[in-house]
Amino acid sequence: MSAASAPEREPVLRVAGLYKNFGDTAVLRGIDLTIDQHQVVVAIGASGSGKSTLLKSINLLERIDDGQIFLKGEEISDPRINVDSTRARIGVVFQQFNLFPHLSVLDNVTLASRKVHGVDRAEAEATALQWLERIGLRDKVRDYPDRLSGGQQQRVAIIRAIVSNPELLLLDEITSALDPLLVGEVLDLVAELKAAGSTILMTTHEMQFARRVADQVIFLHGGVIVEQAPPAELFDNPQHPATKEYLARVHTA
Amino acid sequence: MSARPGSLARNLDGTPVSAVEAGRRAFRRKQSGRSVLISLASTIVIGFLVWLTVVNTPGWALVQQSFFDPKVGWNYLPAVLLGLWLNIRILFFAAIGVAIFATLIAIIRSLRSPVFFPLRVIVTVYTDLFRGMPLIIVLYLVGFGIPALGIFPRIAPEVLGTIALILTYSAYVSEVLRAGMEAVHPSQRLAARSLGLTHAQTLRLVVLPQGVRKVLPALVNDFVSMQKDVGLVSVLGAIDAVRAAQIAESETYNFTPYVVAGLLFVVISWPLIRLTDWLSARARAREQIGGTV
Numbered sequence: 001m002s003a004a005s006a007p008e009r010e011p012v013l014r015v016a017g018l019y020k021n022f023g024d025t026a027v028l029r030g031i032d033l034t035i036d037q038h039q040v041v042v043a044i045g046a047s048g049s050g051k052s053t054l055l056k057s058i059n060l061l062e063r064i065d066d067g068q069i070f071l072k073g074e075e076i077s078d079p080r081i082n083v084d085s086t087r088a089r090i091g092v093v094f095q096q097f098n099l100f101p102h103l104s105v106l107d108n109v110t111l112a113s114r115k116v117h118g119v120d121r122a123e124a125e126a127t128a129l130q131w132l133e134r135i136g137l138r139d140k141v142r143d144y145p146d147r148l149s150g151g152q153q154q155r156v157a158i159i160r161a162i163v164s165n166p167e168l169l170l171l172d173e174i175t176s177a178l179d180p181l182l183v184g185e186v187l188d189l190v191a192e193l194k195a196a197g198s199t200i201l202m203t204t205h206e207m208q209f210a211r212r213v214a215d216q217v218i219f220l221h222g223g224v225i226v227e228q229a230p231p232a233e234l235f236d237n238p239q240h241p242a243t244k245e246y247l248a249r250v251h252t253a
Numbered sequence: 254m255s256a257r258p259g260s261l262a263r264n265l266d267g268t269p270v271s272a273v274e275a276g277r278r279a280f281r282r283k284q285s286g287r288s289v290l291i292s293l294a295s296t297i298v299i300g301f302l303v304w305l306t307v308v309n310t311p312g313w314a315l316v317q318q319s320f321f322d323p324k325v326g327w328n329y330l331p332a333v334l335l336g337l338w339l340n341i342r343i344l345f346f347a348a349i350g351v352a353i354f355a356t357l358i359a360i361i362r363s364l365r366s367p368v369f370f371p372l373r374v375i376v377t378v379y380t381d382l383f384r385g386m387p388l389i390i391v392l393y394l395v396g397f398g399i400p401a402l403g404i405f406p407r408i409a410p411e412v413l414g415t416i417a418l419i420l421t422y423s424a425y426v427s428e429v430l431r432a433g434m435e436a437v438h439p440s441q442r443l444a445a446r447s448l449g450l451t452h453a454q455t456l457r458l459v460v461l462p463q464g465v466r467k468v469l470p471a472l473v474n475d476f477v478s479m480q481k482d483v484g485l486v487s488v489l490g491a492i493d494a495v496r497a498a499q500i501a502e503s504e505t506y507n508f509t510p511y512v513v514a515g516l517l518f519v520v521i522s523w524p525l526i527r528l529t530d531w532l533s534a535r536a537r538a539r540e541q542i543g544g545t546v
Contacts, residue, residue, distance in 0.1 A: 017271060019264060026265045066264060066274040077273075079280050 010073040011036050012168050012199045013058065018067035020053055027053045029223035031067070035168070040200045042210040042231070045220035046246060051203035054220070055170045058201070059092050072167060088116050091161030095173040097153045099145040099160070105132065106141040109160045117164050124163075131159045135189060151182030155189050162193065169193065171202035175209075187213075207250055211235055219243045318507075325509040329501040333514050336497030340483045341521070343415050343493070347479060350419035355426035360456060362431050376427075383424035388482055392417045396489035411493075414486030422479050429471045433464030466536060473529040477522045484518065494518070 011034045018031040027050045035041050043051045056062045058069055060076065060083050069077040076086045099108050106128055113124035132138055135155045137148075145153055154174055162169060171190065175183040187209045194200060194213050204210055210217055211231045219227040219234065221242040227234060238244045262270045262278055270278075307313060361369065361376045383391065395417040396410060437460050445455040465472070487496035494517060498510035 019270075019274075021265050024265065029266075066270045068273055077277070079277055079284070 009037065011070075012039075012072060013201065014070040014073075015054075015058065016068045016070075018054070018057060018069065019065045020050070020057055020062060021065050027223055028057065028064075031223075031225060033218065033225065035199060035201055037199055038197045039215045040194050040198075040202070040213050041216045041218060042214040043201065043203045043218050043220055044205070044207070044210060044246075045203075049220040050223045051220055052172055055092070055172050055201065055203060058168075059087060059090055059170055084116075088112070088164070089167045091164075091166035091169040093154070093157050093161050093169070093171045093174045095176050097145070097150070097157045097177070099153055099157055101145055104142050104144055105137065105148070105156050108145065108156060109163055112160070113164050119164075128159070128163055131163055132156075135159065149182060150178045151185045154178060154182075154186045158186070158189055158193075162198065167199065169198050169200045169202075171200060171204075173203050173205065175204065175206055205250070207235065207247075219246065221246070320508045320512055322507055322509045325501075325505055325507045326513045329498070329505075329510045330513060332497045332501060333494050333510055333517065336492055336494035337514070337517050337521075339411060339491060339493045340480075340486075340518075343411055343418070343486060343491075344480055344483050347415050347418040347422070347483070348476065350415065351422045351426050351479070354419055354423040355430055356461070358423060358427035359430035359434060362427065363434055363456075380424045380427060383421050384428070386421070388417070388421050389485060389488065391421050392485055392488055395420065409491070410489035411486060411491040414483075414489050414491055418479060418482065418486070422475060422482075426472065426475050429468050429475060430461075430464065432471075433466075433468035434460050435464075436467050437463045469536075470529055470533050473525060477526060480522050481518050484514075 013033070013035040015031050015033040018028050019026070020028040031050075031054060033041070033054075043054065045051050053062060057064050064077055067077070068075055071086065071089060075081070099105075100111070103111065106125060109128040109132065110119075110121070110124040113119040113127070114121055119127075129138065129141065132141055137152060137156065140148060140152065145156070148156065154177075158171075158174070174190075175186050178186060183206065187206065190200070190202070190209075191213050214231045216228060217231045217234045218225045219238075219240070219242070221240075227238065227240045227243045229239075234243070235247065238247055262275060264270055269275075310316075358376050358380065361372055362380075364373065392414060396413045399405065399413060399416075400408060434456075441459055441463065442455055445459040446452075450458065484493060484495040487493050487499065490496075492500075494514040495511075498514040501510035502508055
C-alpha cells in the first residue's frame with residue numbers, strides 16, 4: 001500500500017465478502033479487496049481461479065451471490081443503483097478486444113463519449129485524436145478494426161476504455177490473445193497509464209509485467225485471495241503453498 | 254442466480270447469506286412481485302376496455318350472431334377438422350419438399366466455380382421469379398396449367414397445391430439458408446478444409462449446421478407462414494379446412510366455421526412458435542455463459 005494515500009481518502013474500489021456461484025459451482029468464495037487511487041493491482045492465478053469472474057462482478061456483468069462492492073464509497077452492488085451509469089464510470093478492456101467491426105477506429109473510441117457522456121463530436125474526436133496520436137495510430141483513425149494488427153486493436157480498445165476518464169480501469173487478460181511480439185506495445189501503454197495515475201485492476205499471465213507495474217499482487221486460488229503482497233515480496237518469497245506451486249509451474253513453463 | 258424461496262437463503266457451503274444479500278434478494282423479490290402485479294392489473298384493465306368497446310359497437314349483436322355462433326361452430330367442427338387433416342398432410346409433404354429443394358438451391362447459389370455458372374443463373378432466375386409472384390397465381394398456374402398440358406393422368410388438386418407451395422416457399426427459404434451459410438465465419442471453412450474435409454463435407458458437417466442455427470427463427474417464421482398459406486389450396490378445389498368452412502357457410506349463411514378454421518390454424522402453429530422462442534433462448538444462453546447485460 002502506498003504511503004502517499006491519505007487515510008481519510010475513500011478507496012476507489014472496495015470489495016467485501018464477495019461470493020459468486022455458477023449453478024452448483026462456487027467460483028468466488030469470499031473476496032475482500034481494496035484498491036486506492038492511483039494503485040495498480042494485478043490478479044494472478046490459474047485458469048478457473050475466478051479472476052475474470054471477479055472483474056465481471058465488479059463491472060456488474062455478473063450478479064453476485066453475496067457480499068458488497070463499493071466504488072468510491074458508493075455501494076454499486078445495491079440493486080437500486082443505475083447499472084449503466086455505474087458502468088460508465090468503469091473502463092473495461094477484454095481479452096478479445098471486442099472493437100466494433102462496423103465502426104472506424106475513431107468512431108470506436110468516441111462512441112461512448114458522444115452517446116453516453118454527451119460530449120459533442122468535435123470535442124470527443126479532438127480528445128480521441130490526441131490519444132491515438134500518442135500511441136502512434138494517428139494515420140489509422142479512418143480505418144476499420146480488421147485492418148489493424150492485434151496489438152494495434154488492443155491499444156485502440158484500451159484508448160476506448162480510458163478516453164472518458166473512468167475512475168477504475170479493469171483489464172482482463174488483455175495480452176492473452178496477442179502474439180508475443182505484440183504484447184510489449186500493449187503493456188507499455190498500460191505502464192504509461194499507470195504513470196499518468198490511472199487506478200487499475202488487471203488479470204494477467206505476464207509475471208514480468210506484473211512485477212514491473214503492480215503495487216499489489218493478489219493470488220487467487222479456489223475462489224479466494226490466498227495471498228496478497230507487493231510484487232517483489234510475492235514473487236520472490238511466496239508464503240502460501242498454492243502460490244509457490246503456481247509460480248514454480250509458471251517459471252518452468 | 255435467483256433467490257431460493259424461504260426466508261433462510263444459504264450459500265453453497267450451507268452458511269446463511271449475509272444480511273446485505275438477504276436484503277438484496279428481498280428487494281428483488283419485491284420488485285418482481287410488483288411487476289407481476291402491475292402487468293396483471295394493466296392486462297385486466299386493457300382487456301376490459303377492449304371488451305367494452307367491442308360489445309358497445311352498434312353491430313355487435315349481429316356480428317356475434319353470424320361470426321360467433323357456438324352451435325354452428327360445434328356442428329361444423331368435425332367437417333372443418335377433417336379438412337384440417339388434409340392441411341396437415343399437405344404441410345407435412347410441402348415442408349419436406351421445401352427443406353430438400355431449398356437446401357439444394359442454397360448450395361447451388363453458393364457454388365463459386367465458373368463451371369456452375371449456368372446452374373447459378375437458372376436458380377437465380379428461379380428465386381427472383383417465385384419470390385416476386387403471388388402464391389395464388391402460382392397455385393392457379395400449377396393447379397390448372399399442368400393438368401391442361403394433358404401429359405399426366407389426373408392429378409389430385411392437393412398434390413398440385415403442394416407442388417405450388419414447394420415452388421414458392423423454396424425460393425424464400427433458400428435465400429434464408431444462404432444468408433445463414435454466409436453468416437458462418439470464413440475461418441470455420443478454413444478450419445474444416447485444413448482437417449482434410451472436402452468442400453461438400455465442409456458444407457454438410459460444418460457450414461450448414463451452424464448456418465441453420467443462425468437462421469432458425471426466420472426458418473420457423475417461414476414454416477408458420479406456409480402453414481397458413483396451405484389454406485389457399487382450397488382455390489384448386491381441395492377440401493381442406495378453409496374449403497370445408499366455405500361449404501358450411503354456404504349451407505348456413507353463418508361465418509362461424511371460418512372463425513373455427515382460423516382458430517384451429519392458430520392452435521396448430523402455436524406450439525411451434527413457442528418452441529422456437531425456447532430454442533433460440535437456449536442457444537443464446539449456451540453461447541453466452543454468464544454475462545447478463
